[in-house]
Amino acid sequence: MDNERERQLVVALVVVGVVLSFAYSLLIAGQILLWLSVVWTISLFYLLWRFVRAHERIADALENGE
Structure with missing residues (x-):
């Protein structure tokens, strides 16, 4: 739920x-x-933010063995 609120x-x-x-x-x-x-410019920064968040989720999943 926290990720959904952050995204909103x-x-x-x-x-x-x-x-x-x-x-x-x-x-x-x-x-x-x-x-x-x-x-x-705003759209570019938003897409960059989403890219970074996706990589963070992938890294977390690999660290946790999911």
Whole structure:
């Protein structure tokens, strides 16, 4: 259950980041391409986080002999 809660927190933070970056790009900067670059960066970090978590689970399973 703890992993599920952690995942929900990360997804919520990503959604908040995307919404804030979209609002900034439209209201302050006035450029939609700026928003796409920010979303691309956030998405890249999210996928990197998932990659690291998957490797941690694999390592834990190998250490525990599962």
